[in-house]
Amino acid sequence: MSIAFKNETFRDDFTFRNSPAAVRRFPFPFAEDTYAYSVNIEPHTPGAAGSAFEFAFDIDEHYVAECEDRRVTLSLDPERYVALPHMMDAQWDFLELVFDSLARDYPQHFGLRKDGARWTWINRPLGIQDTFTFGDSTTLAREPFDYAARQAQGDFVLLDQRDGDLWADAGMVTSQADWSLAFDAGMSFKQWHGPVPMAHEIGVFDRALKYLLALRQGQPVRRLNWTMTVNPRLDTSPESYPLWGPDRTLVTTENAGRLVHLRVELQALFRLPRSNGILFSIRCYLASLDDIAKYPRWSKRLLRVLQSLPPQLVEYKGLVRYRDAVMSWLSRYEDGQPIGRGTHPE
Amino acid sequence: MSASISVRVGAISEVVPGIKEFSLSRPDGAPLPSYSGGSHVLVTLPGASRAHRNSYSLMGDPSRTDAYRIAVRRHAGSRGGSRVLHEQVEVGTPLTISHPLNLFPIARLGRKHILVAGGIGVTPIIAQAHDLARRGADFEVHYAFRAPDQAAYADVLRDLAGTRLHRYCTASGERIDFRGMLADQPIGTHLYVCGPVNFIDAARSAARAHRWPSSHIHSEQFLSPPVGSAFEVHLARSGRRIAVAPDISLLEAIEQAGVAAPQSCRGGACGQCETEVMEADGQIAHHDVYLSEADKAAGRKIMLCVSRLQGRRLVLNL
Numbered sequence: 269m270s271i272a273f274k275n276e277t278f279r280d281d282f283t284f285r286n287s288p289a290a291v292r293r294f295p296f297p298f299a300e301d302t303y304a305y306s307v308n309i310e311p312h313t314p315g316a317a318g319s320a321f322e323f324a325f326d327i328d329e330h331y332v333a334e335c336e337d338r339r340v341t342l343s344l345d346p347e348r349y350v351a352l353p354h355m356m357d358a359q360w361d362f363l364e365l366v367f368d369s370l371a372r373d374y375p376q377h378f379g380l381r382k383d384g385a386r387w388t389w390i391n392r393p394l395g396i397q398d399t400f401t402f403g404d405s406t407t408l409a410r411e412p413f414d415y416a417a418r419q420a421q422g423d424f425v426l427l428d429q430r431d432g433d434l435w436a437d438a439g440m441v442t443s444q445a446d447w448s449l450a451f452d453a454g455m456s457f458k459q460w461h462g463p464v465p466m467a468h469e470i471g472v473f474d475r476a477l478k479y480l481l482a483l484r485q486g487q488p489v490r491r492l493n494w495t496m497t498v499n500p501r502l503d504t505s506p507e508s509y510p511l512w513g514p515d516r517t518l519v520t521t522e523n524a525g526r527l528v529h530l531r532v533e534l535q536a537l538f539r540l541p542r543s544n545g546i547l548f549s550i551r552c553y554l555a556s557l558d559d560i561a562k563y564p565r566w567s568k569r570l571l572r573v574l575q576s577l578p579p580q581l582v583e584y585k586g587l588v589r590y591r592d593a594v595m596s597w598l599s600r601y602e603d604g605q606p607i608g609r610g611t612h613p614e
Numbered sequence: 615m616s617a618s619i620s621v622r623v624g625a626i627s628e629v630v631p632g633i634k635e636f637s638l639s640r641p642d643g644a645p646l647p648s649y650s651g652g653s654h655v656l657v658t659l660p661g662a663s664r665a666h667r668n669s670y671s672l673m674g675d676p677s678r679t680d681a682y683r684i685a686v687r688r689h690a691g692s693r694g695g696s697r698v699l700h701e702q703v704e705v706g707t708p709l710t711i712s713h714p715l716n717l718f719p720i721a722r723l724g725r726k727h728i729l730v731a732g733g734i735g736v737t738p739i740i741a742q743a744h745d746l747a748r749r750g751a752d753f754e755v756h757y758a759f760r761a762p763d764q765a766a767y768a769d770v771l772r773d774l775a776g777t778r779l780h781r782y783c784t785a786s787g788e789r790i791d792f793r794g795m796l797a798d799q800p801i802g803t804h805l806y807v808c809g810p811v812n813f814i815d816a817a818r819s820a821a822r823a824h825r826w827p828s829s830h831i832h833s834e835q836f837l838s839p840p841v842g843s844a845f846e847v848h849l850a851r852s853g854r855r856i857a858v859a860p861d862i863s864l865l866e867a868i869e870q871a872g873v874a875a876p877q878s879c880r881g882g883a884c885g886q887c888e889t890e891v892m893e894a895d896g897q898i899a900h901h902d903v904y905l906s907e908a909d910k911a912a913g914r915k916i917m918l919c920v921s922r923l924q925g926r927r928l929v930l931n932l
Contacts, residue, residue: 357650430722430723431721432829478886482878482884484712486617486619486713539713541648541714542676542677543722544652544719
């Protein structure tokens, strides 16, 4: 089936909108009425056809517009791409994994022909066709990770494994929830998770790190993370805070449905073959409260989660200024009835 | 993506007396995943009474994806793994392997790399040497073997390392002088050792004596679960009582009872099967290389894959 890619923006006039089908496949993250930290990692195995979990790398109607938004962000701030010199094997591992996956899972949109090490990559939505020699960076216009990540939906960090730890030694990050690649580059697993409240104390990162150090090829894992964003803006980085920080003062009970978006990250981790590194992929999904409200299960659930969220998490996720307005907006859907376990809509 | 890979034994050769090499390919000839030097796969072998599952290092050139190669020494006291491979596995035998995992990787920021192999421990060293040669890295190889007819793959290492290969024949009285070898190495040098326990211990203690940082000392060893005496394990969370026979590992007994326990390498190295001990009426015989000496002495943790109880009753938080 062919995807109809939308022409839309994630800045300035914010013309981003989800189609009804995109809302229905939105990876809603709350299976219960309360949210707590846990090592919520599960195998990244193929999910239901049409779902965000069907393939290793999900491509949806926003793909072309997200690639364009990324191009704009990179042109304004080239430091959103970092790759330390020892990551070249991991760069090629990334290109191979992403191009193999896209060509296999979306053959109507992407193609990859291999004649030994001579590869031809075809990206129809972006109008790209290039032939290059796998492993030889001089045959591409950019470094392989830079080249491939600009054509993939979502953010990507390449982790080097050494000294019993994982190090964020390369990344292309343009749609992040208020963290800085330039700041985190070269940091260890626990260093870049330093700002997360509460989770260190309960040992979440010790257990997660131990699990990831023994992550096998062919057995990727995933988790969902979430926050909220005012306006459908992909680039909510610390570097661009002056552009989006003040938006949080604009939210009222009247406009919350249109302005406030639930922002869900489908995060996946893949062991890379040649480099023994790990790819950390962060695929961002945005749904306005108006979108969420199409399904009473979701609106009630989101309200209950926000009501019971510990103050440290309200602060960490940057919700202090407008959580009350959001809860007030959502409260019209609360009927006091229990919601069965699960993230599915009606 | 499937968790395991079906392969067929393509060729078997006796490299030197007592060591056989097996090449493994997909039945349809499709390429296997590429891997990094130092990786291993978990091989499931058919057995008369039960399947054997052992980890073996991938040797050869990691960029070759048409076939994986493993080399196995026949162990006299083997519970089954190496005996099955040597006696029962033939060309064409179907086997199941896991995807590769690397618990013995090359440190990418290392400025110089010293690879040291003892006996059959040469297998991961070969793949590491391939990787280092491909990257044009500064490395040297030290290879100790029992007798001239036991120098498996010395020719491969010579092709990769040239004059940077140093050979030591134990029968001729040659020994690796670890203290001397490590005394005068530049800052940023990493040491990688694979071989028998005593061999690894000698290398590690020499490196420590020269105040090498522990992050620059790497070793790998997969252990077979030793045969012990029978005992009973109680699983506190699932409320199960399971008898562990002398020639079955704790992990195998738990799995045979239908309880899924965390596990990966099954050789005491990766740490995934670490389990909390709630009660034990005897000493825990720790056989792994994962837990610290302090953890082993405290007796509150056990690695299910290779360690056992010397006693009658063990209670686990599982």
